[in-house]
Amino acid sequence: MANEEEANLQYPLDSNSYRILDEIGSGVSAIVYKAECLPVNSTLVAIKAIDLDQSRADFDNVRREAKTMSLLSHPNILRAHCSFTVDRRLWVVMPFMSAGSLQSIITSSFPDGLSEPCIAIVLKETLNALSYLHDQGHLHRDIKAGNILIDSNGSVKLADFGVSASIFESNSSHFWSCSSSMMLTDVAGTPYWMAPEVIHSHTGYSFKADIWSFGITALELAHGRPPLSHLPPSKSLIMKITKRFRFSDYEKNKKEKHKKFSKSFMDMVKLCLDQDPSKRPTAEKLLKHSFFKSCRSSEFLVRNVLNGLPSVEARFKESKLRRLASMNKSSETEEDDDEGCSVGQNIKQRRISGWNFNEDGFELDPVFPTETEGEDSVVKQVRFGGESIIKDREDEAGRDSGESNLSSPAGVVGETQVSGDTSEGHGGGGYVDSEVMIGSLMVLKRSLDDQRQQVMDLIGLLHGEEGGGGGEVSREEQLVQVIERMKMESENEKRRNFELEMEMEFLKIQISGASSGEPSSSGGAD
Template sequence: MASLTSNASSATLSSSASAVPLQPPVTPLQWPNKKEDYELREVIGVGATAVVHGAFCIPRTEKCAIKRINLEKWNTSMEELLKEIQAMSSCNHENVVTYHTSFVVKDELWLVLRLLEGGSLLDIIKHRMRTTNCKHGVFDESTIATVLKEVLKGLEYFHSNGQIHRDIKAGNILLGDDGTVQIADFGVSAWLATGRDMSRQKVRHTFVGTPCWMAPEVMEQDHGYDFKADIWSFGITAIEMATGTAPYHKYPPMKVLMLTLQNDPPSIDTGADEKDQYKTYGKTFRKMIVECLQKEPSKRPTASELLKHPFFKKSKDRKYLTQTLLASGPSMETRVTKASKRQPGASGRLHRTVTGEWVWSSEEEDNGKEDSDSEEMDRPMNRIDIVDSSEDEQSELTVTVPSEATGTENTNSEDDFPPVCLVLRMRNDKRELHDIRFEFAVGKDSSEGIASELVEAGLVDSRDTVPMAANLQRLIDTRLQRKTVTFQLSSGCAPDEVIDEKALIGFAQISITD
């Protein structure tokens, strides 16, 4: 394992973890690069590739956050990891998360960051929606304007330095207990140009981001994209702050891509349950969103131009955010409980992440856990991360993430069977056919457990729990003789539909995939 040491301006690799240079005495201006100088505390967040702890730096007597990345499971090159470090260490702005230092501990990379005790904007949105009546909107316009103005300042800094973030959303916006707003998660940030020479700006061709917030040009991969992709994501985040969710959030990733590319740009009213549900939001706010969500990137404003938009005249100061956001947000204890604890279904493998997304952990990951502090969290279902458009599409494009196991029978005990890869085909609440991919570990999972988890995740109607479980078990028991089973749903069909087994109206189908 290579050893990585870095300070606020550089990140370098040495050939051996033991070949760490002697550290000079720590001064108040330095952050130490030794595990012994930090006291790990509560888990405050989990992500696709890391666990984040609250921590205490003993020599500095100062709180911080430590992001622990398991290098053995790191799914990209060390070069990409160094780019992430470079992106963080080169940033110095009040609206960009503060990076202190990084170093290797055994098979983990520890990133030491500023601790923002207010948590993420997504934490606050979800807490607000659980505890108050947000039917007509989550936040008032002044709160939205105040937060988004700070985010824009961070984006202006990013873009002026030739960087794009590529994953702007509420989950990546953090708040300090003093009302500070900072952009976080540099895992997919990228350099567009050298220094500040935007005239020599390059165009990106990688397919990275979270589909609901992803700009059309990033999805299409025809002509590449530039920093204007962040402006689209910013517009979606504005909708998220108003309604509590991003447009199309209920759909699987491929459906999101199709709707984004084929439909007119979304608005606050996209997917609303009632007409005029969000009528409290005015024309200026709506116009700002429209300007951000232009399908033609050149028509979108820059971050600098957006800061001059009339909507941001409604913004207030940090003290206002401490009163409107932080005072009514979840406590640190609440967030710690959610971050440290998975919420398993009956089989224990389909679970919600702290962002509320459902993911399916592989059997290998389940068997390899040592403790909750060092778990490698699974990639979110609605996350797409394709390294290059010329490469094969990865399985994150489906509703769930199957492993590479094939489901081929072997002659060993049940516990030694590879997971059976399955696809459930049925109509969703929009009456459209869609596929739900999942695995069944013979000897580990139960059909009732899998069915219950699919129901809990909102993927299957609760009335269909029994037929789903019975027919799943039937298929597993006879998997050497059959590959597909079609069965009638207890939930029936829509009033204007005629039940039809062939068209899967009132029926569903489970198949074993290769």
């Protein structure tokens, strides 16, 4: 239980004082445990163990985030009890929020979303936290249901400030979000929830980006998933970045039944999802919206949401299995799509210029502009620069290792080629940091080279076998093994590919974010 009085208790700064009970979350460079703190009456805590050697983050960032965390004090913000290092890991000890994140609650028990009164309570509490944060000059940068936690008494707390990132995280689509948060880059976020101006990055990041994410979170709570989440995360992000949207995907989505929502709820979400950041209301102003009038108590959440919920540990285990299953599945569908692309006949492709909030469907709808629309040009430049580089590399690498290993970039490039948009491909890349991009691509190339080497070795091995005249059966077995291995390698490659792409995008965002500067009040805090 996270009682307020606990804040004053001294939690010990050595790992021996804690007994780890179970794993309740994991990411690329961090694991979250449920544990008990032995000297403090065996109080339950959540410990986020972050591998510092994996993050090449410089310590100034780690320090800043840790400091931000420990100086925040608000009933709706999850505050760390303490943090200390255990060999190469940073342990962040936090109150254990026994009901876990809303994302995991929805996934396990409310696949079609929560009821409106419950949504109102959760959102109101979250807004309280957001209003406090913004007042202190901090941005959250990663508002989503996965970062909103509930305790057994129904209290709602916002978590995840870099160091304490994504506590209780268990969504398959976020397997990389942990690593990106761990890098503690200046801009973080998860694609589905990211505001357009954050993705495009040329207008910089402000408090209003958090409001956008808040609006997306409202949709997430209402529908059980964020908009566009029927697409794999790689595609969703690339699509949102490139503003390319496949019409067929959209149609698929439209057919789904949708629930009825109140006028005031839809109005509130609509305000948050205004394309123009300056028109979105502040957190403080949103709190006064009619949707939050006559909001019920946390007791209501306990009765209507928490009752009969599986434990956080059980949900984590379940989601782990689901994640494995969905990873396989999503890679298959992605391959199918790519094949479809290369055949390239029936696929309608449209470029969209933004997202309009569709009040009737209560979803985000893409906007399809005419080709010559002026405001799209900036975006085009971003995309062309990126793609032309990827394309060059891909052509080269594709010869060596085969298309299927490069599913994400090949997918994008493939689409470009099929669409026959020949005006593309000679962009100046004005918004792309070519140095960063080339660095990342060199890494990619090297790993492809390694892989090629391995394939060559295997071929050599097989030739050798042939010369030696090995038995028919064992050859077959070996081939199966080889195929298995290559399959795994290609899976790994795909994942790395995607991670690299993410990293590139974040670096780009970071670079332009860095030049636009931080809000003045937080700048003086250090």
